[in-house]
């Protein structure tokens with residue numbers, strides 16, 4: 001999957017958040033959006049996947065040189081972001097089974113196997129609302145890494161993770177992203193040291 005941005009701009013009321021963005025994102029590569037708080041990283045991410053309208057320019061998607069409609073793009077994407085909430089009333093097992101109905105897991109692993117892999121097995125029957133913020137983040141990341149989707153988007157991926165959680169995140173990046181298009185939004189250099197393509201939002205003001 002490739003994503004192409006041509007003269008893309010987004011304005012809230014009278015304020016341009018970014019303008020004249022001409023970038024392409026290619027399968028098998030990773031990219032990080034950087035910039036200070038409020039600079040527009042999350043806004044660019046949401047415009048890029050079609051969940052937020054843009055003000056000017058064009059976003060297009062293609063797979064093997066065939067155009068993909070914005071209406072079909074959600075099937076190709078998994079996203080872990082602070083503003084995407086989990087269903088708090090579900091247990092961990094119910095959350096994973098619910099997600100699996102919409103997005104199958106890689107290698108056809110079961111919900112129980114995924115829970116083992118994200119190291120949350122002792123909490124299988126615990127309600128998500130009683131999870132710590134770090135456990136919720138590990139669940140969001142686990143669902144993204146293990147889902148069968150060619151595009152993986154991670155907004156502030158290590159927020160609320162401890163040192164062991166951050167090390168786990170970096171291992172999952174190595175294991176699960178080489179063949180996918182990975183885009184990260186980050187303020188933490190240690191979560192994208194491996195990334196070769198850095199997009200600074202301040203270059204598009």
Ligand SMILES: Nc1ncnc2c1ncn2[C@@H]1O[C@H](COP(=O)(O)OP(=O)(O)OP(=O)(O)O)[C@@H](O)[C@H]1O
Pocket residue numbers: 012017035036037038039040041042043044185187
């Ligand atoms: N729905 C909205 N309506 C009006 N302004 C908005 C809206 N969403 C975001 N903004 C504004 O757009 C700007 C960019 O916000 P955005 O969340 O994209 O920044 P960010 O770089 O991801 O920040 P952070 O590092 O704090 O997560 C901010 O000034 C914000 O107030």
